[in-house]
Amino acid sequence: MKKLLLIFGLLVSTFPIFAHVGSSGVVLQGQAGAYRLLVDVQPPDVIPGTARVTVYVESGDASQVMARPIYFRSGDEGAPDYDALESVAGQVGQFQGIVWLMENGSSSVQIKIEGAQGEGEMVVPLVAMSTAERDMPAGLGWTLTALGLLLVILLVTVIGASVSDGMLRAGQVLSPQQKRKRWLNMGIAFVVCTLILYGGSSWWDSWAQGYRRYMYKPLTAEGSVVRQDGQRLFKLKIDTTDAQSKRGTSYLSYLVPDHGKMMHLFLVRTPGLDAFAHLHPERTDSTTFQAYLPKLPAGRYLVYGDIFSYSGFTETLTDTIDIPELVEGQAIKRTDPEDTYVVTDPLNQPKNIPLDANVVVCGKPGTRTALLDGSYVVWEGEANQVFAAGKPYQLKFEVFAPDGTAARLQPYLGMAGHAAVVRSDGSVYVHLHPVGTVAMASELSLKNRIADTARVFKRAAPGIFRDSIDRHVAALKKMPDLERENFLMKEMGMQIAGDTTLHEGMNHGSSISFPYAFPRAGQYRIFLQVKRDGQVLTGIFDARVEESGI
Amino acid sequence: MDQTLAPPRFPESPPAASREVGSSGIPVYIYAVVFSSLCVITGLIWDICWHTSIGRDGLFSPPHLVIYLGAVVSGIFSGYEVLRNTFAGSTAEKSRRVKVWGIFYSSLGALFCIWGALAMLTSAPFDDWWHNTYGLDVTILSPPHTVLALGIIGVQFGAIVSVLAIKNQTEYLFHGSESNRKRRQRMLFLLFTLSAGFLLTMWYTLLSEELGYWASHNSSYYQVSAAAFPFLLLAFGRAYSNRWTITYVTLVYSLIMLLTLWIIPLFPAEPKLGPILNHLDHYNGFDFPLLLIVPAAALDYLRHRFAYWNDWKLAAFLGTSFLVVFFVVQWFFGAFLLESPLARNWFFGSHYLYFGNNPDWEYRYKFAPWFAQTTGQLAQGLGIALVLSILSTRVGLVWGRWMKNIQR
Numbered sequence: 001m002k003k004l005l006l007i008f009g010l011l012v013s014t015f016p017i018f019a020h021v022g023s024s025g026v027v028l029q030g031q032a033g034a035y036r037l038l039v040d041v042q043p044p045d046v047i048p049g050t051a052r053v054t055v056y057v058e059s060g061d062a063s064q065v066m067a068r069p070i071y072f073r074s075g076d077e078g079a080p081d082y083d084a085l086e087s088v089a090g091q092v093g094q095f096q097g098i099v100w101l102m103e104n105g106s107s108s109v110q111i112k113i114e115g116a117q118g119e120g121e122m123v124v125p126l127v128a129m130s131t132a133e134r135d136m137p138a139g140l141g142w143t144l145t146a147l148g149l150l151l152v153i154l155l156v157t158v159i160g161a162s163v164s165d166g167m168l169r170a171g172q173v174l175s176p177q178q179k180r181k182r183w184l185n186m187g188i189a190f191v192v193c194t195l196i197l198y199g200g201s202s203w204w205d206s207w208a209q210g211y212r213r214y215m216y217k218p219l220t221a222e223g224s225v226v227r228q229d230g231q232r233l234f235k236l237k238i239d240t241t242d243a244q245s246k247r248g249t250s251y252l253s254y255l256v257p258d259h260g261k262m263m264h265l266f267l268v269r270t271p272g273l274d275a276f277a278h279l280h281p282e283r284t285d286s287t288t289f290q291a292y293l294p295k296l297p298a299g300r301y302l303v304y305g306d307i308f309s310y311s312g313f314t315e316t317l318t319d320t321i322d323i324p325e326l327v328e329g330q331a332i333k334r335t336d337p338e339d340t341y342v343v344t345d346p347l348n349q350p351k352n353i354p355l356d357a358n359v360v361v362c363g364k365p366g367t368r369t370a371l372l373d374g375s376y377v378v379w380e381g382e383a384n385q386v387f388a389a390g391k392p393y394q395l396k397f398e399v400f401a402p403d404g405t406a407a408r409l410q411p412y413l414g415m416a417g418h419a420a421v422v423r424s425d426g427s428v429y430v431h432l433h434p435v436g437t438v439a440m441a442s443e444l445s446l447k448n449r450i451a452d453t454a455r456v457f458k459r460a461a462p463g464i465f466r467d468s469i470d471r472h473v474a475a476l477k478k479m480p481d482l483e484r485e486n487f488l489m490k491e492m493g494m495q496i497a498g499d500t501t502l503h504e505g506m507n508h509g510s511s512i513s514f515p516y517a518f519p520r521a522g523q524y525r526i527f528l529q530v531k532r533d534g535q536v537l538t539g540i541f542d543a544r545v546e547e548s549g550i
Numbered sequence: 551m552d553q554t555l556a557p558p559r560f561p562e563s564p565p566a567a568s569r570e571v572g573s574s575g576i577p578v579y580i581y582a583v584v585f586s587s588l589c590v591i592t593g594l595i596w597d598i599c600w601h602t603s604i605g606r607d608g609l610f611s612p613p614h615l616v617i618y619l620g621a622v623v624s625g626i627f628s629g630y631e632v633l634r635n636t637f638a639g640s641t642a643e644k645s646r647r648v649k650v651w652g653i654f655y656s657s658l659g660a661l662f663c664i665w666g667a668l669a670m671l672t673s674a675p676f677d678d679w680w681h682n683t684y685g686l687d688v689t690i691l692s693p694p695h696t697v698l699a700l701g702i703i704g705v706q707f708g709a710i711v712s713v714l715a716i717k718n719q720t721e722y723l724f725h726g727s728e729s730n731r732k733r734r735q736r737m738l739f740l741l742f743t744l745s746a747g748f749l750l751t752m753w754y755t756l757l758s759e760e761l762g763y764w765a766s767h768n769s770s771y772y773q774v775s776a777a778a779f780p781f782l783l784l785a786f787g788r789a790y791s792n793r794w795t796i797t798y799v800t801l802v803y804s805l806i807m808l809l810t811l812w813i814i815p816l817f818p819a820e821p822k823l824g825p826i827l828n829h830l831d832h833y834n835g836f837d838f839p840l841l842l843i844v845p846a847a848a849l850d851y852l853r854h855r856f857a858y859w860n861d862w863k864l865a866a867f868l869g870t871s872f873l874v875v876f877f878v879v880q881w882f883f884g885a886f887l888l889e890s891p892l893a894r895n896w897f898f899g900s901h902y903l904y905f906g907n908n909p910d911w912e913y914r915y916k917f918a919p920w921f922a923q924t925t926g927q928l929a930q931g932l933g934i935a936l937v938l939s940i941l942s943t944r945v946g947l948v949w950g951r952w953m954k955n956i957q958r
Contacts, residue, residue: 048685074825080605081820100606102823102906134683140675147672151665158661161648166658166715166958169722171645204693211684455827456908 026126027392027515028436028443032113033120035060038436038515040392041109041124043101045132050098053109055085056392057093062115065095070123072106072311073457076450082112101128104214106312108446123450125312125442129216152193160186217246221317223303225293230330232293234279236265236305236317240287247313252286253462254310256469258441259413260476260488261336263289264431266304266420266527267296270320272346273422273525275299276538280336283473286466292333294341295358298325302426308441310459312449316429336477338413340529342372342538347424347523362525362540371537374402377528379541388548389520395419395432396513397528397539406510412531414440414488417512424523432514444491481534518545574734575724576741580716582627583663583709584741587748589620590702594755595810595836598690602904603833605823609678617670617702624705625667628660646719648958658958659712666704673698690759699756706752709745713738714789714956739792746786747802750842753782754803758837763900764913766884768921769931772877775840776939780872781946783846787853788950800846807839811899821905828909834902838893841883845875861947869940877932889915 026041036059042052055065066082085097099109111122136144164174164182174182220239225232243249255262261280269275281291289305305317326332342358363369365381380396387393397417399407409416419432430437449457459465476484518524528539593616600613607614635647635655647655656664677694689695717738724731754761757778765771787796812835819833852871856864887893887900894901894915903909923931 046683046685049682069824071825074827078825078827080822080824080826100823102605103825130685136679136683140679144672144676147668151669151672154661154665154668157650158658158665161650161661162658162952162956165648167952167955169957170642170719200693200696207684207693455910 025390025517025519026124026437027517028122028124028438029058029515030122030435031120032111032122034117035062035113035115035120037111037113037122038392038394039109039111039122039124040517041099041126043126043128045130046134047104047128047130048100048102050100051109051126051128053085053097053099053111054088055095055111055113057095057113060113060115060117060120062093062095062113064114066112066114067097067099067109068112069099069101070108070110070446070450071103072108072313072446072449073103075452075454075457077453077455079110082110104129104216106309106442106445108312108450110450123443123446125438125446127313127315130211130214131216133212133215148197152190152197155193156186156189159189213245217242219246219315219317221303221305221319223319223321225321225323227324227327230327231333232323232326233290234265234267234281234293234321234323235288235290236263236281236303236319238287238289238317247309250462251309253466254459255283255466256308256310256441256445257473257476258306258308258314258439259415260473260484261338261413262307262469262473264306265289265291266306266422266429266431267293267301267321267323267341268304268420268422268426268525268527269297269299270302270426271424273424274346275301275341275343276420276527276540277339277341278418278420278527278529278538279339279341281305282335283470291335291339293323294334294339295326295332296323296341297343298323302422302429304420304422304429304431306431306439308439310445310465311457312442312445314439314442318429320426337481338536340536340538342527342540344540347525347542360538360540362542364542369539369541371399371539373532373535373537375407375532375537376400376402377530377539385544387518387543387545389518389545390548392515392517394513394515395526396511398511399530399532400510401532407532409510409512410531410534411485411489412529412536414485414491417514417528417530419514419529420527421516421518422525422527424525428519428522428524430516432516434512434514436515518543521545521547574730574737575720575726576716576734576737579627579631579660580709580712580741583624583659583705583712584745584748586620586624586627586663587706587709587745589623590617590705591748591751591755591806592810593617593620594702594752595806596814598755599810599814599833599836600819602902603819603821603830605821605905609674620705621667621670621701624663624708625671628656628663628667628708631660632656632664646723646958657712657715658956659708659710659715662704662708662711664708666701666706666708669697669701669704671701673701690756699752702752703749706745706749710742710749710789711953711956713741713745714953715958717742717790718955718957739790739798742790743795743798743802746789746799747806750779750782750786750799750803751806753778754807754840755836761840762837763884763887764918765921766880766888767917768923769928769935771880771884772873772932772935773938775876775880776869776873776935777942779842779876780849780869780939780942781949783842783849783872784853784868784943784946785950785953787849788947789953791954793854794847794850796846796850797843800843804839804843807837811835811838812896815896815899815902823906826905828903828905828907830905834904835896835899838887838898838900841879842876844879845872848872848875861944865944865947866940869943870936872943873932873936873939885917888917 029038035057038056038058040054044050053067065085067085068079068082070076070079083097085095088094088096101107105128107128108123108125113120160182163185164178221236223236225234238252258264262283263281265279265281267277275296277294277296279291281289283289300320300322303319303321306314308314342360344360344362358372360372361370363379365379365385366383368376368378370376378398380398399409401407416434421430421432512530522545524543524545526541526543530537593613596616597613600607600611632654635643639655644655647657650656673694676697680692680694720734724734757774760774761771783796786799814833815835817833818831821830848871849868852868856867887898
């Protein structure tokens with residue numbers, strides 16, 4: 001029985017890989033009516049389950065904050081009523097509560113706020129997937145085993161009594177024959193109980209198997225570098241084996257661009273995290289993406305490719321590849337004009353600065369860090385600052401022109417800036433925006449879905465959808481820079497003038513901040529990307545994170 | 551079995567119980583366990599309606615409390631019975647009990663009730679862990695729910711056994727007046743039909759996912775019914791000699807189903823979980839009962855008409871009769887519930903729909919193609935159902951004979 005109860009293996013400690021690698025939590029900063037909010041959602045690791053929602057009201061006087069789940073499939077019309085979030089004792093403007101998530105897939109939490117400045121609403125997209133497989137705690141296992149044994153013994157006893165003295169009138173006693181009959185029936189009852197327990201155990205096994213079948217399984221992809229016309233061409237091929245049990249066979253036909261690109265690919269050289277590229281591969285067919293590599297030094301690279309589904313489901317394809325040496329003397333082609341790369345000093349070897357045209361020295365909180373064009377960035381904070389794991393921070397950067405005046409930043413891919421955060425061993429990766437960890441494509445999908453009153457989402461035929469997206473992306477690529485940036489910002493609902501914004505942190509001044517909670521302790525490297533005078537600049541910073549409470 | 555009995559050890563004592571607990575001589579304990587049986591089944595039906603209408607619940611949701619009330623009443627009264635008989639019972643009382651593990655004196659019914667309450671208790675931490683591990687399930691049958699269901703069945707069966715033991719003791723232990731004896735018999739019959747009807751309702755509830763009217767033109771529906779119902783109905787029929795026992799038991803089942811179907815939807819409810827495809831402002835009802843009362847009446851009539859047949863012959867005849875009558879009734883009535891606009895009202899309740907289901911689904915009110923069978927397939931399936939029905943009837947006759955002889 002004990003064995004049956006403890007039939008499952010050890011807790012699988014793989015980290016969820018959807019949307020990002022290693023951090024399942026979602027942080028989003030935004031404007032809900034007159035209020036500025038920072039929302040932190042920790043989705044459950046078992047679906048159906050409850051997500052923990054924490055809302056920090058950064059500006060405004062809120063009297064009540066409420067939340068409800070909205071699923072992509074059923075939209076606004078299919079969402080239940082709001083539940084109030086409780087005000088956190090001793091923390092002004094902080095509210096906490098739970099939201100029930102019943103279905104796997106793309107979902108969102110809608111926040112509603114009421115207070116002195118009227119009402120406001122905000123949507124936080126998130127992906128709900130079962131990722132955990134739990135073991136039964138030993139104490140519970142033994143308790144249930146004891147109760148189970150007692151039930152079996154009692155049942156066998158009752159059945160024995162039922163066929164023997166239970167049939168006797170008051171005062172009569174059992175004959176030897178009846179006693180034998182009792183033992184025989186108790187034996188049969190015991191065998192039947194054992195068979196029932198065995199059947200129950202098999203049923204449990206098949207239930208667990210069914211659960212595992214619908215647990216989140218990352219899409220796998222194989223990266224490779226081929227030489228073509230003297231260029232190094234990177235290819236990422238998505239494996240469609242067992243596609244049905246993962247996302248469905250037509251999933252890859254419903255990909256949409258994020259910031260106008262079908263894929264945001266980040267290459268980081270390991271182990272030093274001393275070379276970095278942010279590329280935008282083109283889709284050559286529904287499973288293959290490719291891009292020319294820039295002048296990255298040879299070595300082993302971690303591959304993170306972000307893709308975005310129309311449903312708002314986002315995930316990161318991962319692999320590790322070896323990039324060969326560049327053949328000198330060839331002009332390097334670029335797949336996308338906004339592809340960038342940079343090299344820096346390796347982790348823990350600050351003096352070991354490589355020779356390259358694109359060298360940037362790695363910075364730390366509270367220090368000046370020079371960028372390629374002579375401008376520099378200050379990461380606001382104290383020198384030697386240590387961050388606590390799991391706690392949301394505003395990672396705030398101030399960019400200065402070479403003359404020390406505040407730099408005027410331009411939108412880059414429709415945003416004030418981007419940041420990729422990578423843990424030293426590559427086990428954590430996240431693509432951040434000034435609004436948080438949420439992909440803009442997901443936010444856009446969910447906003448559009450909520451505006452749509454259809455009870456059940458109906459999608460176009462996969463081939464037609466894929467072609468329309470390919471045409472859209474090709475048209476974007478042909479647009480002049482300014483027109484494209486304006487188009488992308490407008491698509492995300494941002495005012496181009498920059499004076500009123502939906503999301504705080506997008507006002508393209510000289511300062512840029514990213515809300516983020518480092519998921520666990522370790523050494524992290526942050527690759528910050530901004531655009532100034534038409535040039536994309538990358539700043540690199542190291543952060544040390546320790547378990548909170550230590 | 552009677553012929554193998556050893557001589558009585560005690561002289562048959564006057565009916566202490568009859569003097570102690572009123573003229574009909576039925577202990578309060580019996581009323582308590584029948585009440586428990588009612589609590590667990592109505593609580594369960596309410597809980598199902600809660601899940602199809604509101605969705606979200608906690609450990610102490612109102613329907614759960616009703617179920618727990620049943621478990622607690624049953625467990626406490628039965629536990630007290632056992633302890634009182636063991637440590638404070640007279641010799642005469644002990645002589646009417648079974649001895650357990652060499653220490654305890656208990657009635658059989660109390661043992662079943664205690665087993666049921668213990669199983670229900672066991673299911674609670676198991677179910678809680680299950681939800682944390684595999685998610686909050688929304689099905690009736692999962693392993694921990696099955697432990698709970700077995701516990702409920704234990705409690706309900708304990709109530710039936712308790713009533714039967716008292717009834718079977720009447721013959722030689724009740725020495726009251728003739729009018730009191732008749733009153734006692736009437737009350738015991740009522741308690742028996744109630745407790746048996748509650749168990750039948752529980753049994754239907756467990757199988758309800760297989761017995762939806764949308765499947766009533768598929769042989770699987772008749773196979774499940776043929777396996778599940780005759781053995782219970784015939785066991786009840788044989789356990790308590792009365793011309794119309796089975797009919798009364800199915801009447802109780804029908805009334806529980808109808809009353810819950812008509813009363814629960816009077817109360818407001820709104821879905822608290824998404825996705826909500828079917829918006830509600832009042833509870834969904836559970837199910838309109840199967841018209842088991844019709845084959846039940848046929849079984850009652852036939853088993854008396856052919857009471858002198860041996861059990862194998864009787865089982866073949868009654869099993870066939872059950873299936874034929876049940877098939878004819880449910881084939882047409884199932885179609886009526888599914889297809890007829892006249893069934894979409896409070897009386898028949900076929901418009902009730904789980905909040906997560908799409909109300910515009912094309913097969914909401916018609917038979918879906920995946921349930922369709924050719925005449926050959928249907929005939930073959932019904933052939934299997936016939937075998938199941940006869941075997942189920944045969945088991946029911948054996949079981950009923952045992953129940954008829956319960957003495958303690």
